[in-house]
Amino acid sequence: MATHPGRLTDRTAAVRVRGLHRSFxxxxxxLNGLDLDIAPGEFVALIGRSGSxxxxxxxxxxxxxxxxxxxxxxxxxxxxxxxFQDSRLLPWKRVLDNVTFGLRDKDAAQRGQVxxxxxxxxxxxxxxxxxxxxxxxxRAALARSLVRDPELLLADEPFGALDALTRIRMHVLLRxxxxxxxxAVLLVTHDVDEAIVLADRxxxxxxxxxxxxxxxxxxRRSQADPEFAALxxxxxxxxxxxxxxxxxxxxxxxxxxxKAAS
Amino acid sequence: MTTIEATRPxxxxxxxxxxxxxxxxxxxxxxxxxxxxxxPVALLALWVVGSATGLIDPRTLSEPWTVVATAGGLIxxxxxxxxxxxSAVRAVLGLLIGVAAGTVLAIVSGLSRLGESxxxxxxQIKRSIPNLALIPLLxxxxxxxxxxxxxxxxxxxxxxxxxxxxxxxxxxEGKYAELAETAGVSRGEFVRHVVLPGAMPGxxxxxxxxVTGALLALxxxxxxxxxxxxxxxxxxxxxxxxxxxxxVGLVVxxxxxxxxxxxVRLIERKALSWRRTLAG
Ligand SMILES: Nc1ncnc2c1ncn2[C@@H]1O[C@H](COP(=O)(O)OP(=O)(O)O)[C@@H](O)[C@H]1O
Ligand SMILES: [Mg+2]
Numbered sequence: 001m002a003t004h005p006g007r008l009t010d011r012t013a014a015v016r017v018r019g020l021h022r023s024f025x026x027x028x029x030x031l032n033g034l035d036l037d038i039a040p041g042e043f044v045a046l047i048g049r050s051g052s053x054x055x056x057x058x059x060x061x062x063x064x065x066x067x068x069x070x071x072x073x074x075x076x077x078x079x080x081x082x083x084f085q086d087s088r089l090l091p092w093k094r095v096l097d098n099v100t101f102g103l104r105d106k107d108a109a110q111r112g113q114v115x116x117x118x119x120x121x122x123x124x125x126x127x128x129x130x131x132x133x134x135x136x137x138x139r140a141a142l143a144r145s146l147v148r149d150p151e152l153l154l155a156d157e158p159f160g161a162l163d164a165l166t167r168i169r170m171h172v173l174l175r176x177x178x179x180x181x182x183x184a185v186l187l188v189t190h191d192v193d194e195a196i197v198l199a200d201r202x203x204x205x206x207x208x209x210x211x212x213x214x215x216x217x218x219x220r221r222s223q224a225d226p227e228f229a230a231l232x233x234x235x236x237x238x239x240x241x242x243x244x245x246x247x248x249x250x251x252x253x254x255x256x257x258x259k260a261a262s
Numbered sequence: 263m264t265t266i267e268a269t270r271p272x273x274x275x276x277x278x279x280x281x282x283x284x285x286x287x288x289x290x291x292x293x294x295x296x297x298x299x300x301x302p303v304a305l306l307a308l309w310v311v312g313s314a315t316g317l318i319d320p321r322t323l324s325e326p327w328t329v330v331a332t333a334g335g336l337i338x339x340x341x342x343x344x345x346x347x348x349s350a351v352r353a354v355l356g357l358l359i360g361v362a363a364g365t366v367l368a369i370v371s372g373l374s375r376l377g378e379s380x381x382x383x384x385x386q387i388k389r390s391i392p393n394l395a396l397i398p399l400l401x402x403x404x405x406x407x408x409x410x411x412x413x414x415x416x417x418x419x420x421x422x423x424x425x426x427x428x429x430x431x432x433x434x435e436g437k438y439a440e441l442a443e444t445a446g447v448s449r450g451e452f453v454r455h456v457v458l459p460g461a462m463p464g465x466x467x468x469x470x471x472x473v474t475g476a477l478l479a480l481x482x483x484x485x486x487x488x489x490x491x492x493x494x495x496x497x498x499x500x501x502x503x504x505x506x507x508x509x510v511g512l513v514v515x516x517x518x519x520x521x522x523x524x525x526v527r528l529i530e531r532k533a534l535s536w537r538r539t540l541a542g
Contacts (some may be wrong), residue, residue, distance in 0.1 A: 064440055082444040088437055092536045094461040101455065102445035128536045148445075 013075075014040045014152050014184035020072035021208075022056050022065065026247035030056045031070065032208030039153070043185040045195035048205035049239060054188040057205065058082075058156050061186065076152055081128065081145035081183075083155040087137035089144075096125035099144045115143035118180075119173060135166035139173065146181055148204055153183040157190065171197055192235045196223050196228060204238045212238050270424070273434045298527075302520070326504040329513065332506040341495065346514060349480060350489040351409065353518070356415025363416065364423025364472070365465065371424075371456065372431035385424050393418045394482055406487040411480075418479040422471035429462015431457060465535070468532045473522040481515065 015038035025028035030053040031046075038044050048054050059065045060074055062082045089098045100112040116122055119139040129137060138158060145153060159167045175198060178185055189195050195202045196216055204212040214235070218227055237244070294300075306326075312318040313325040320328070336342035371381040397414060404410040438460065443454045484493020492511050499507035 062444055064443065080444070082441075084437070084441070086437070088441045090438060090441075090456065090459070092457070092462070102442070102447040102451065130536070144445075 005064065012039070013037050014042070014077055015059075015186070016073070016075040017061070018073040020057070020060060020070070020074065022053070022060060022068050022070035022072075024068065029070070031060070031072075032073070034205075034209050036203070036210060038152075038184045040184055041182045043198060043200045044187070045199035045202045046186060046188045046205060046240065047190065047192060047195050047202060047235065050188070050190065052205045053208055055156055058154050058186065058188050061152070062154050077150075077184075079148060079150045080152045080154060081148050081150035083138075083141050083145050083153065083158045085157045085160050085230055085250040087129070087134075089132075089137055089140055091114045091129050093129075094125065095127050095129065095132065095140050098140060099215065100179055101103065101144065102226055103147065112143070115147040118146070119143045133171065134148060135162055138162060138170065142174070142177065144175055149181065153185045154182050155180075155185070157189045158187070159194070162192070167194070174198065192232055192239070193223065195235070196231055201234075202231075202235060204235065206238075267314045294481070298524070307528075308420065321505065324509050328506045332504075333510045336507070336510060342510070344510075345490065345492045345495045349484065349493065349514075350518070352411050352483075352491065353415060353476050353480045356412045356479065357419055357472065358414065360416035360419025360472060360476070361423050361469065364420035364468070367420070367428055368424045368427035368431060368461075368465075369457065372428050372461070373453070382428075385421065388417075389421050389425065393421075393479060397482070397486070401487070411483040411488075414483050415476050415479040418475040419472040421464065422475060423468040426464040426468030426471070427461050428464075429468075430461040433464070434460035466526065466533065469529075470523060470526050473526055474519070477491055477515065477519050477522070 015036065017034060017036040020031050020034040020036075020196040021029055023212065034057065036057075046054050046057070056065070056068070060068075060070075061076055062080060063076075064082075089095070090101065096109065096112050096116065099115055100108040103111070105111070113122070113125060116125060120144050121136060121143065124132065124136070126139075129140070132140065138161075141158070159170050162170060171194065185199075187195070187198060196218070200215055200216045201217060202212075203210050204214075206212075212235075214231065216231065216250055218225060218231070221227060223232075268290045309318070309323075310326050313320070313323070318325075321410050324332075333342065367381050371379040371385075372378070375384065392413065396417065397410075400414055404413060434457065438456050439452070442456050447455070481493055485497050488494040488497070492514050496508050496511035499505075499511070
């Protein structure tokens with residue numbers, strides 16, 4: 001919903017980035033002529049080493065980088081929602097008012113309640129943000145982003161600060177929500193498993209460009225699946241990490257469970 | 263009685279075992295009921311005891327009962343109410359004008375760089391001139407009437423309001439501005455939903471200083487060139503050596519101060535209930 005310089009005229013792509021350059025110093029650019037297309041409703045996960053420019057790209061798409069030097073073309077839809085790593089709830093507003101923050105429609109409160117119910121926070125409308133757990137705060141942030149019916153959802157390591165179990169619950173919830181609302185999604189993550197579990201496409205950012213662009217065509221998104229392990233090993237190798245656990249071991253702590261979130 | 267209590271066999275169902283390891287508390291702990299009244303009541307008790315035992319000479323400080331009797335007389339004649347009303351109107355007017363001016367200036371200077379360039383410097387300079395030093399000039403400009411008095415009070419009020427609101431506003435984290443930008447809110451909505459509530463803790467702190475400052479300025483302007491108000495009543499009593507009337511005046515000032523500070527604290531507790539702090 002932020003204002004952006006570019007507007008998409010053709011609706012075959014939700015996001016179109018061409019030749020994007022961004023740099024913070026004279027020494028070298030963070031993004032060096034990056035191209036990226038995301039189709040409407042497509043779920044793209046963006047991985048890359050720490051400092052590779054993932055957040056820089058996301059902020060460019062969110063229209064939050066007005067002070068950063070660079071050039072290139074960015075086209076995004078009108079309605080863009082952003083989920084940050086911290087839930088970024090306004091501490092002086094109750095949960096429902098946070099969810100409907102900036103909505104001007106008459107039925108905003110009602111829609112906010114529906115959104116809160118969708119993320120499993122019914123009954124917490126009147127709570128203060130500090131009364132929620134970390135996972136609940138992040139769910140409220142998800143409700144806030146989805147109540148705006150975004151055409152594009154940008155998320156920068158939204159589950160990075162959560163514990164492993166909560167994160168699995170959030171994965172299930174996010175997939176469910178994305179199936180219901182069908183926004184295009186760009187999810188930044190440092191977790192390769194998270195990327196494979198959630199995304200239709202995984203892209204790897206390196207040297208300021210998209211170094212790899214892989215479609216995830218798995219029937220079952222389970223780590224027990226040898227294809228999953230192969231993809232995982234491939235992506236880890238791309239990030240410069242040896243994956244010696246390649247032929248599908250089962251770690252209890254990374255097992256993916258598709259039970260509904262609560 | 264207590265021994266019977268202690269030796270009575272415990273009913274296991276009535277009292278479930280409650281063995282816990284409790285850490286030593288480092289915060290101040292739970293609020294004491296009417297805790298704010300303990301100090302003033304102790305001082306009052308000291309005064310009563312001191313006067314009753316003769317430790318306090320009535321010529322130095324009148325006995326509490328004399329003061330009460332004098333207050334009764336002043337109320338009967340209507341002088342106390344009249345003076346109090348005059349003083350309260352001055353204080354409230356000055357406070358309102360000062361708070362409004364300080365808040366508006368703080369917001370303009372906090373939200374726009376241009377505003378900051380124009381406003382912040384002069385306010386900082388004004389801050390280093392003691393308010394009371396301006397009174398001679400204000401008398402020349404506005405005379406010795408109500409106008410001068412209210413303006414002096416307002417000047418004493420607006421500085422702390424400005425300083426603390428501006429500071430509170432500037433310490434709002436930039437990430438909330440970013441959130442507001444992505445949520446697509448207008449500048450007005452941003453001020454209403456992010457800036458004002460975010461600066462509220464600073465504003466309320468400023469308000470507490472402002473209330474004290476207003477009272478201080480009130481006392482000073484009422485004791486120079488005044489023909490009405492509590493301060494005038496005190497000055498008159500001083501000329502006739504009426505300690506009891508002076509004490510009544512001081513007590514009224516104290517009550518005004520306590521009521522004002524108490525109201526600000528009450529507002530603070532209501533307005534900042536979203537915060538989780540040591541204050542509880
Ligand atoms: N505001 C900034 N000022 C200066 N340098 C920055 C700023 N933001 C990011 N950078 C630099 O740009 C590079 C990419 O940062 P970022 O996009 O945050 O990486 P990632 O999100 O992939 O970890 C890093 O080297 C970082 O130091
Ligand atoms: Mg980052």
